[in-house]
Amino acid sequence: MSALIKGETGEWEVIIGLEIHAQVISKAKLFSGAATAFGAEPNTQVSTVDAGFPGMLPVINGYCVEQAVKTGLGINGTVNPHSVFDRKNYFYADLPQGYQISQYQQPIVSGGSVLLDMPDGTTRTIGVTRLHMEQDAGKSLHDQHPSQSYIDLNRSGVALMEIVSEPDMRTAEEAGLYIKKLRSIMRYLGTCDGNMEEGSLRCDCNVSVRKPGGELGTRTETKNVNSVRYVMQAIEYEARRQVEVIEGGGTIKQETRLFDPGKGTTRAMRSKEHAHDYRYFPDPDLLPLEIEPAWIEGLRKGLPELPDERKARYIADYKLTPYDAGVLVAEQETAQFYETVAKGRDPKLASNWVTTELFGVLNRQRKAIQDSPVTAKALGGLIDLVSDGTINGRIAKEVFEAMVETGKEAAAIVEEKGLRQVSDTGAIEKAIAEVMAKNQDKVAEYRSGKEKLLGFFVGQTMKATGGKANPGVVNELLKKMLAP
Ligand code: ADP
Numbered sequence: 001m002s003a004l005i006k007g008e009t010g011e012w013e014v015i016i017g018l019e020i021h022a023q024v025i026s027k028a029k030l031f032s033g034a035a036t037a038f039g040a041e042p043n044t045q046v047s048t049v050d051a052g053f054p055g056m057l058p059v060i061n062g063y064c065v066e067q068a069v070k071t072g073l074g075i076n077g078t079v080n081p082h083s084v085f086d087r088k089n090y091f092y093a094d095l096p097q098g099y100q101i102s103q104y105q106q107p108i109v110s111g112g113s114v115l116l117d118m119p120d121g122t123t124r125t126i127g128v129t130r131l132h133m134e135q136d137a138g139k140s141l142h143d144q145h146p147s148q149s150y151i152d153l154n155r156s157g158v159a160l161m162e163i164v165s166e167p168d169m170r171t172a173e174e175a176g177l178y179i180k181k182l183r184s185i186m187r188y189l190g191t192c193d194g195n196m197e198e199g200s201l202r203c204d205c206n207v208s209v210r211k212p213g214g215e216l217g218t219r220t221e222t223k224n225v226n227s228v229r230y231v232m233q234a235i236e237y238e239a240r241r242q243v244e245v246i247e248g249g250g251t252i253k254q255e256t257r258l259f260d261p262g263k264g265t266t267r268a269m270r271s272k273e274h275a276h277d278y279r280y281f282p283d284p285d286l287l288p289l290e291i292e293p294a295w296i297e298g299l300r301k302g303l304p305e306l307p308d309e310r311k312a313r314y315i316a317d318y319k320l321t322p323y324d325a326g327v328l329v330a331e332q333e334t335a336q337f338y339e340t341v342a343k344g345r346d347p348k349l350a351s352n353w354v355t356t357e358l359f360g361v362l363n364r365q366r367k368a369i370q371d372s373p374v375t376a377k378a379l380g381g382l383i384d385l386v387s388d389g390t391i392n393g394r395i396a397k398e399v400f401e402a403m404v405e406t407g408k409e410a411a412a413i414v415e416e417k418g419l420r421q422v423s424d425t426g427a428i429e430k431a432i433a434e435v436m437a438k439n440q441d442k443v444a445e446y447r448s449g450k451e452k453l454l455g456f457f458v459g460q461t462m463k464a465t466g467g468k469a470n471p472g473v474v475n476e477l478l479k480k481m482l483a484p
């Protein structure tokens with residue numbers, strides 16, 4: 001995919017910056033003890049703080065702060081020992097306080113970066129401007145009653161991390177990779193489950209276009225897009241729309257837009273507010289957040305191995321290609337599965353089996369690797385049978401399919417179906433002799449110089465032995481027996 005889009009006046013560069021709202025994994029909300037579980041009955045997880053009752057005071061949840069700090073460290077950001085919570089004032093039916101508690105001038109994390117794993121094996125660095133903490137709003141339900149809207153405050157006050165990127169992305173594909181990578185990092189850290197269908201990860205897409213090398217254009221912001229595919233569609237659509245507007249003599253208004261998943265288009269929602277419209281000011285109910293540097297360092301030491309480090313280890317220790325290593329480390333569960341399969345075995349063979357055969361089955365069955373019909377140990381057992389010559393590579397695929405269907409171990413299937421590799425020269429010679437007798441014309445052609453026919457004979461011999469012959473032995477014997 002080219003980074004530039006073609007318009008009537010030549011090529012245009014697309015500029016993308018993403019704001020991600022990531023729900024913090026925490027049993028309690030940011031400023032109250034109410035529960036956060038997804039899918040609860042409406043308004044059953046609401047404290048008086050979340051409902052904006054008069055006189056109720058927020059108390060910060062230390063665990064949420066810890067989660068935000070860990071995330072900041074995981075994206076190579078600087079954790080600020082001093083940060084401030086502000087009130088962002090606006091009215092919304094599902095925002096009972098009349099303001100959102102957020103961080104404005106002094107966020108908990110400044111700077112950072114996320115590495116994109118490009119399909120060609122290279123990486124690209126995307127800058128992160130900041131990560132700040134804020135509370136989520138409630139939810140208006142417009143589809144429960146013909147003439148009324150209902151309000152569910154379960155989500156009100158849930159802790160969010162807003163992660164703002166620099167305008168460093170240039171294609172929809174890069175935006176997709178960025179979200180996936182950020183999600184992968186947060187899942188490794190256990191700070192956000194990244195579940196976009198449940199709304200724990202939402203994305204605002206800022207898009208503008210410019211002539212390559214020119215000044216940055218005016219951006220639009222498409223709000224609350226809730227799947228990676230939709231983010232990519234929204235960006236593609238928005239970039240083309242902007243090019244058409246500008247080339248048609250119009251100008252882009254800085255505005256907030258909505259994505260329509262049914263049509264794959266965006267439409268204007270409202271003109272963009274400016275920061276000063278929100279009348280930000282430090283929340284008088286909350287003291288500035290002071291974090292001990294020693295505590296930050298303690299959390300840094302306790303961080304798990306993250307995807308980038310794990311990928312580097314796979315490349316160094318297992319000699320995998322950057323692409324394969326990137327695919328295997330993207331989800332912790334996949335990496336764990338792979339490491340079990342690779343242990344004491346050829347790591348490349350293990351990687352091939354996981355990324356091609358196993359992923360194929362998981363895709364087909366729409367299953368996560370945790371629910372794989374073949375366990376890591378069982379797959380390892382199959383690979384061992386290939387490595388020690390019990391079965392050949394082709395039969396192994398057949399055995400694998402049988403493992404998927406029956407849940408049996410590879411060795412049992414091989415015995416049951418009599419699939420052991422035949423390396424016995426006598427049996428193979430006999431099969432070759434039969435194939436040659438049936439194809440005398442081709443034998444003559446081969447002998448008069450058409451050596452390409454070897455492949456045909458290999459195929460026929462394998463077929464005659466039910467695919468079980470040792471391909472190396474077959475090749476060797478064929479060359480000998482076909483020689484003029
Ligand atoms: P706001 O609160 O107004 O949305 P933020 O600073 O929170 O502002 O976020 C701005 C987002 O827009 C960032 O992700 C930034 O990278 C992106 N951005 C800024 N300028 C441009 C531009 N010209 N084109 C595309 N994205 C941009």
Ligand code: MG
Nearest residue numbers: 019204206221
């Ligand atoms: Mg914004």
